[in-house]
Amino acid sequence: MEKTNTRTRGASFLFSKVEPDHVFTPEDFTDEHRMIGTTAKQFVEKEVTPHQGQIEKQDFKLIVTLMQKAGDLGLLAHSIPEQYGGLGLDKISKGIVGEMVGQSGGYGVAHSNHTCIATLPITYFGTEEQKAKYLPKLASGEYIGAYCLTEPNAGSDALSAQTTARLNETGTHYVLNGTKLYITNAFFSDTFIVYAKVDGTKFTAFIVEKDFPGLSLGPEEEKMGIKGSSTRSVILEDCQVPAENLLGEVGKGHVIALNVLNLGRFNLGSACMGASKYSLSKALQFTQERKQFGRAISDFPATKQKVVKMAGRIYATESLQYRTASLLEEALGGLYESSDWKEIGKQMSEFATECAICKVYGSETLDFTADETLQLHGGAGFIKDYGVEQIYRDSRINRIFEGTNEINRLLIPTHLFRKAMKGEVDLLSKVQQAIAELQESVKLDNEPLAEERNAVDTIRNLFLLCAGLAFEAHGEGLVHEQETLMGLADLAITLYTAESSVIRTLRSVKRYGEEKSALKINLARVVLEDSLWDAERLSRTLTMALTDGEKQKQLTGLIFRECSQLRSVSLSVDKKRELADLLFKENKFIC
Amino acid sequence: MNIFVLLKRTFDTEEKIVISNGSIVEDGAEFIINPYDEYAVEEAIQIRDSQGGEVTVVSVGGEEAEKQLRTALAMGADKAVLINIEDDIENGDQFTTSKILAEFLQGKEADLILAGNVAIDGGSGQVGPRVADLLDIPYITTITNITVDGTSVKIVRDVEGDSETIEAALPLLVTAQQGLNEPRYPSLPGIMKAKKKPLEELELDDLDLDEDDVEAKTKTIEIFLPPKKEAGKVLEGELDVQVKELVSLLHSEAKVI
Numbered sequence: 001m002e003k004t005n006t007r008t009r010g011a012s013f014l015f016s017k018v019e020p021d022h023v024f025t026p027e028d029f030t031d032e033h034r035m036i037g038t039t040a041k042q043f044v045e046k047e048v049t050p051h052q053g054q055i056e057k058q059d060f061k062l063i064v065t066l067m068q069k070a071g072d073l074g075l076l077a078h079s080i081p082e083q084y085g086g087l088g089l090d091k092i093s094k095g096i097v098g099e100m101v102g103q104s105g106g107y108g109v110a111h112s113n114h115t116c117i118a119t120l121p122i123t124y125f126g127t128e129e130q131k132a133k134y135l136p137k138l139a140s141g142e143y144i145g146a147y148c149l150t151e152p153n154a155g156s157d158a159l160s161a162q163t164t165a166r167l168n169e170t171g172t173h174y175v176l177n178g179t180k181l182y183i184t185n186a187f188f189s190d191t192f193i194v195y196a197k198v199d200g201t202k203f204t205a206f207i208v209e210k211d212f213p214g215l216s217l218g219p220e221e222e223k224m225g226i227k228g229s230s231t232r233s234v235i236l237e238d239c240q241v242p243a244e245n246l247l248g249e250v251g252k253g254h255v256i257a258l259n260v261l262n263l264g265r266f267n268l269g270s271a272c273m274g275a276s277k278y279s280l281s282k283a284l285q286f287t288q289e290r291k292q293f294g295r296a297i298s299d300f301p302a303t304k305q306k307v308v309k310m311a312g313r314i315y316a317t318e319s320l321q322y323r324t325a326s327l328l329e330e331a332l333g334g335l336y337e338s339s340d341w342k343e344i345g346k347q348m349s350e351f352a353t354e355c356a357i358c359k360v361y362g363s364e365t366l367d368f369t370a371d372e373t374l375q376l377h378g379g380a381g382f383i384k385d386y387g388v389e390q391i392y393r394d395s396r397i398n399r400i401f402e403g404t405n406e407i408n409r410l411l412i413p414t415h416l417f418r419k420a421m422k423g424e425v426d427l428l429s430k431v432q433q434a435i436a437e438l439q440e441s442v443k444l445d446n447e448p449l450a451e452e453r454n455a456v457d458t459i460r461n462l463f464l465l466c467a468g469l470a471f472e473a474h475g476e477g478l479v480h481e482q483e484t485l486m487g488l489a490d491l492a493i494t495l496y497t498a499e500s501s502v503i504r505t506l507r508s509v510k511r512y513g514e515e516k517s518a519l520k521i522n523l524a525r526v527v528l529e530d531s532l533w534d535a536e537r538l539s540r541t542l543t544m545a546l547t548d549g550e551k552q553k554q555l556t557g558l559i560f561r562e563c564s565q566l567r568s569v570s571l572s573v574d575k576k577r578e579l580a581d582l583l584f585k586e587n588k589f590i591c
Numbered sequence: 592m593n594i595f596v597l598l599k600r601t602f603d604t605e606e607k608i609v610i611s612n613g614s615i616v617e618d619g620a621e622f623i624i625n626p627y628d629e630y631a632v633e634e635a636i637q638i639r640d641s642q643g644g645e646v647t648v649v650s651v652g653g654e655e656a657e658k659q660l661r662t663a664l665a666m667g668a669d670k671a672v673l674i675n676i677e678d679d680i681e682n683g684d685q686f687t688t689s690k691i692l693a694e695f696l697q698g699k700e701a702d703l704i705l706a707g708n709v710a711i712d713g714g715s716g717q718v719g720p721r722v723a724d725l726l727d728i729p730y731i732t733t734i735t736n737i738t739v740d741g742t743s744v745k746i747v748r749d750v751e752g753d754s755e756t757i758e759a760a761l762p763l764l765v766t767a768q769q770g771l772n773e774p775r776y777p778s779l780p781g782i783m784k785a786k787k788k789p790l791e792e793l794e795l796d797d798l799d800l801d802e803d804d805v806e807a808k809t810k811t812i813e814i815f816l817p818p819k820k821e822a823g824k825v826l827e828g829e830l831d832v833q834v835k836e837l838v839s840l841l842h843s844e845a846k847v848i
Binding site for chain 1: 658661662665779783786
């Protein structure tokens with residue numbers, strides 16, 4: 001048996017079982033967490049949602065007013081230390097606020113962009129003077145922030161930025177030149193975190209204020225969705241930035257840019273989860289009102305099937321988001337007052353794999369849910385008045401910004417292979433152990449959810465088998481085999497979603513008993529059913545591509561047999577219908 | 592000013608009531624501060640902010656009511672007291688609650704006591720007035736405005752849709768009607784501060800009360816849901832035919848004429 005450290009290491013779920021007690025779940029929320037959630041929800045429902053029409057019309061003045069109201073309530077201050085006018089709350093609270101504002105489309109994006117990637121660079125990498133100058137204002141909403149990384153020729157390849165910075169002769173100012181593209185919140189931002197290359201080579205971060213000479217904005221972009229968040233280019237023409245506004249160190253901008261994005265990706269997952277829940281509740285309400293063939297369309301099993309699938313994905317998203325929130329808190333909780341940038345960077349990237357999964361799975365859950373909600377609305381889904389087409393339009397950007405889902409997928413296995421190359425993980429022996437376990441017959445223990453946990457272990461073993469095959473086939477050249485990396489990433493995502501859902505359910509069963517956890521058990525099984533089909537398909541596809549001859553035959557046969565044995569965890573059709581009926585009764589996602 | 596607020600934990604207004612074995616099922620339901628009590632909390636905080644003093648929220652109930660008291664503290668109240676009767680009393684009524692509250696408030700030298708006009712669950716509207724009576728202080732119900740100036744108080748109260756202005760003096764008990772204010776929701780700093788504010792828990796013993804002293808005066812015979820609303824009827828045909836049919840239905844079916 002693997003000995004579990006009290007401190008979880010990043011990506012360790014890929015090669016070892018997790019200790020259930022180390023997995024945080026929404027059932028572990030404190031009273032404060034719940035109250036924060038209620039306040040954030042009330043704020044959105046009372047202050048933001050009633051103005052959705054104006055927000056869609058890009059009334060940016062209103063957005064600023066709403067952000068300031070949010071600031072009055074402390075909703076912008078959760079991730080800013082107390083000594084700088086913030087609250088210094090944990091990452092779980094951050095996730096909760098992110099979830100609640102997620103349903104508000106463009107406003108939510110403006111809000112989260114501000115509290116996350118626009119503020120965190122200063123929170124974690126600012127000097128004391130910079131923190132004292134900017135953080136209290138960013139916490140209250142007096143200042144709104146933007147984050148400027150993308151350029152016309154530097155999107156996914158962010159570090160190829162062409163914006164330059166040159167220290168002037170007297171050494172008082174850096175002179176910045178270049179154009180930043182698609183900058184969220186640009187129109188109403190007071191501070192811009194800008195990345196530029198000092199002397200054309202050293203990638204460096206700066207805090208640029210809107211009134212610094214030489215900064216101007218391009219015209220408002222006409223976007224498909226999230227219209228409430230302003231999007232413009234930021235143009236720097238001999239922009240004069242005081243030398244003390246250099247953020248972090250010269251040549252170390254990538255430490256800030258990429259690591260802050262990890263938290264951004266986690267946060268995006270939270271927002272997508274909130275929006276998915278909102279979308280599902282709209283689908284639940286509408287299908288009970290809409291009558292065809294003499295009955296509500298919610299009565300039809302095909303509707304129920306869709307509803308159950310959406311709820312399953314939401315359950316998985318919620319489970320993995322809050323599990324990750326707690327991991328991030330473990331890594332970063334003690335670092336609010338630290339100025340050890342190297343350590344901060346290290347801790348921020350520790351859970352890069354998990355954060356990438358939050359981003360990919362959350363955004364794809366929302367896309368799926370928004371699409372099915374629209375479909376269930378029929379023609380009404382296509383009509384603006386019903387508010388569903390907006391969810392659909394607003395959803396789409398989530399698969400693109402904060403690192404495209406493709407870039408994020410590539411990151412997922414790459415992190416593991418890097419650890420293996422560095423000798424941090426003995427991947428080879430893990431792979432051998434996995435293959436051995438796949439061939440052995442399993443003896444289930446007597447603890448709750450034994451079959452479900454066994455299914456999760458099998459998915460892990462399938463991932464390790466494929467990772468081993470990939471390494472064997474391509475060695476160090478694996479980083480260029482993107483088809484293989486994509487397949488491995490999907491297996492890793494499948495594993496994290498399945499495990500997070502099952503372990504959360506297990507904790508609930510242990511605490512409240514099976515009867516009170518019945519809904520969670522059913523939802524976990526809905527998740528697992530899909531996970532198992534995905535894992536089987538993915539691992540067989542990878543095996544086909546990576547092996548040949550007798551070995552191929554043997555391994556694909558093994559995968560087929562192993563997965564077929566696990567089908568009993570699926571939920572029967574009748575139970576799925578009951579699950580849907582329960583959701584209809586509540587008119588919202590519950591578990 | 593020494594201000595007290597009487598607060599009850601009630602079902603969320605969005606909850607559907609389910610009855611099983613003659614009692615209301617509480618499992619899995621969401622609970623909130625009784626909305627009328629929320630007006631009282633908000634008003635108390637506003638009066639304290641303008642007049643100085645201290646706001647104490649008091650609730651009679653079970654352990655779970657601590658959540659609602661914490662919410663009131665997060666809104667801005669200074670102290671909370673939970674009189675936990677979980678282990679002592681199975682079936683209380685308005686008499687029980689008011690007797691306990693009055694006993695607690697006795698000697699506390701309250702200047703102003705605020706309560707909700709009614710609780711949205713029991714809906715009796717009795718507890719406030721009964722407490723005032725037991726304490727032998729005046730009370731004014733269903734208030735929609737209050738201005739305190741020294742010890743004199745000017746109040747506007749809702750009288751079946753009309754307004755009545757009354758002048759009174761402290762000490763006084765008032766009950767809040769909808770429209771009194773727009774209750775704030777707790778800010779995040781408020782929530783974090785509430786963690787450190789005092790929340791005292793008392794039991795009947797601590798008030799020198801026996802179960803017999805507060806035994807309910809009423810007995811609940813039956814709990815039932817209102818009858819399901821029947822679908823409406825659309826009358827058709829010429830206008831005079833419709834009118835005739837309507838009259839006859841009002842007579843024979845609805846039996847109102």
